[in-house]
Amino acid sequence: MASHSHHAHDEQLTGEIPKAQTKGIWRVFVILCVLTAIEFAFAFFMEPGTLRNIIFIILTIFKAFFIVAEFMHLKHETKSLIWTILVPTALLVWLIIALVTEGSYYADAVFNYFK
Amino acid sequence: MSTTTTLEQPKTGTWDGGNEPMKASYGKLMMWFFLLSDTFTFGAFLTTYGLIRHRHNAYTGTSEDFVFSNAYWPIPEKVFNAFPGFHGVDLPLAFVALMTMILILSSVTMVLAVEAGHRMDKNDVQKWLLWTILFGSTFLACQAWEWSHFIHGSDQGLALADGSKIFGATLVQNEYGPVLFADLFFFITGFHGTHVFSGIVLLIIMFINTVNGTYQRRGHYEMVEKVGLYWHFVDLVWVFVFTFFYLV
Known part of the structure; x- marks a missing residue:
């Protein structure tokens, strides 16, 4: 109830809008x-x-x-949020590099074995 | 109604939920975590691309002598050299350069919308959201043209050993090189395009809410910020798709 009664005129009462930076x-x-x-x-x-x-x-x-x-x-943002995003991303980059190099080696080895 | 009815008070203790260690709202944090999970999806695409590309021969000759063949992985600038209105003219990567610029520009107008939201400037938020929707839709239209051209193929096509010719690429045949090259193109740019499409839908919802004054009454434009995070992520993914699909 209170949440919409005192906001009803906000659009008229915003006053000065600061300049864009x-x-x-x-x-x-x-x-x-x-x-x-x-x-x-x-x-x-x-x-x-x-x-x-x-x-x-x-x-x-x-x-x-x-x-x-x-x-x-x-x-x-705060340091904890930065690390929360960056650490899993770094691990994912490691995973991608590992999967591509090891996977390439494995695929070559299987291909050559059945050649 | 009994006057003794009491609502539970919000907990304010440090370990009761009264603490906001990351100084970010629930919605914003969840958007970050969703984007992190989306990174894993695109990481899987990237891994697949790397593995499949490694299993194919690389083209070793000079760029001038390059011809399309199923025997080796094509040079991207030879595949993506068409531009709308310039039929038959060799303009390597020109169209994808334009698409990249459009998407980066849409990211800029998105930040400008978020910035306007911080200042509670409803008119500016509307203006920049509209620009972002416009650039995003233009990008999607460009991608539709790129797909259409890729599917229909070049005038000369690719002659097969049995004398027949194939034009363009589908999921089972590819004029430009190995079939998997076309498959990866459809899946990776298609998945990215789907993200762009979802982003445009979200932006249109943001625009309608802004026009209706929903965020002005709420007292903040955080919803625009959250959709902004998503939109920048889509731009970020394109930066990587561009590098690994069109440049490397």
Whole structure:
């Protein structure tokens, strides 16, 4: 009951709306655009290979950092929340790397065995 | 009614629920944990992609001599080189670059909507939510075109040993390379596209609620923030799909 009676006129009573602070948001946008442009530069002007793939993955992690830290605001949350998200993610990255390398080896071994 | 009826008071002790160690609301925390679980789903896709790709031969020749064949994994920039309105022109990765920019831009307008929500600026929240819905829908439309082109294939098609020709890709045949390449394309970009679609539905609900003044009366725009988290996650997934499917 009380929850809607005293809020009824809020729309009229909001008063001054502060000015938007959007400089930081557009800065992150520019960073993401530049990182994507660098990725394209490498895609077209560098021969494919392990080194190029490593560069791609590093640039991707940089982009992911800016999206998660700034857009998703994780950088400004409490330490416990940051670690709650980052530790399982780190373990998952480990799992993916392990599954891909071990799985590739296993698949090759089975394939060669039945050849 | 008996006057002795008492409601249970909220517990305020540190170990009674009166403590908020992460300084985030229940809804926001649960959104974070959902996104974490979604990361595992996409991690499974990534693992599958890595394993299947490893089991196929890599193309070893030069980029100029590349032709489509089922014998090796194709070079992405040779597969994804079409642009709407430029039929037959070789524009490697141009369209996917445009899609990436659109999605990043939609993420920016989403943050701007959340920022406007912090200031209780209803008009700005509406404006930026509309932009986000617009960019998100544009991205989906682009993906629909990309799928359609991928399914219908190139003019020349791929000649098979028995003299027949196949055009485009389905789940069982693929003009551009191994069948599993097409399957992974459909599953990974399709799963991501489904996420974008869900995000747009949520954003439209947010927009209707904002127009109706639901959040203004509630006194905060946290719901927009929660959907914002989801939307940025979709953008984040695209960053990885883009790298592993189109670049590497």
